[in-house]
Amino acid sequence: QLQLVESGGGLVQAGASLRLSCAASGGTFSTYSMAWFRQAPGKERQFVAAITWRAGTTDYTDSVKGRFAISRDNAKNTVYLEMISLKPEDTAVYYCAARPSSGIAHNTNWWNYWGQGTQVTVSS
Numbered sequence: 001q002l003q004l005v006e007s008g009g010g011l012v013q014a015g016a017s018l019r020l021s022c023a024a025s026g027g028t029f030s031t032y033s034m035a036w037f038r039q040a041p042g043k044e045r046q047f048v049a050a051i052t053w054r055a056g057t058t059d060y061t062d063s064v065k066g067r068f069a070i071s072r073d074n075a076k077n078t079v080y081l082e083m084i085s086l087k088p089e090d091t092a093v094y095y096c097a098a099r100p101s102s103g104i105a106h107n108t109n110w111w112n113y114w115g116q117g118t119q120v121t122v123s124s
Contacts, residue, residue, distance in 0.1 A: 002027035002113045004096045009118030014088055016122070020081040022096030022115055029077040030054075033101050035111060036070060036081045038092035038120075045095065047106040049081060059104050063089075086122045093117040 008020040020036070035050035049060045049070040058070055069082040079096060097111035105111070 002029075002032065002098055004098060004113055004115035006094065006096050006115045006118040009094060009120045011121045011123065012086055014086060014122055014124050016086050017082070017084045018086065018120060019083070020094055020096075020118060020120070022079045022081075024077045024079070024098065027098075027100070030074040031100055032098040032113075033104055034070075034072060034079040035097045035104070036079075037095045037097055037108065037111075038090075039095065039117075040092040043092075045108050047108075048094070050104040050106075051079065052104060053102055057104065059106075061106075083120075086120075088122045088124045091120060091122050093119050 003026045004022050006022045033052050036048040037045050038048050039045040047061050051058045051070045067085045072079040095117045096115040098113040099111050
């Protein structure tokens, strides 16, 4: 059973940067595709970014392209989300997700494992 723990969230001003981390345990991390989702108050959880198990493919939702970067360190069992030029509309709880697969999907139902989330708040 893979366990995921996110960290790195916080309160920042618009234009600032943050790096989120998601540490995995309890499984062979290198065989999992990993993703970040976010959920704003009153809204559905939405896809942000994903990376395949060998980091050969990444995918982003349009609103974060050019500002967010997903990466992984299989030796550290950790996936990262580097966020720059943050906007108030990026405010949400950010969740890490995993699936033992080489693929990527935007649907929440496709992902098997989830972390507890980390809050990101961007003030204007």
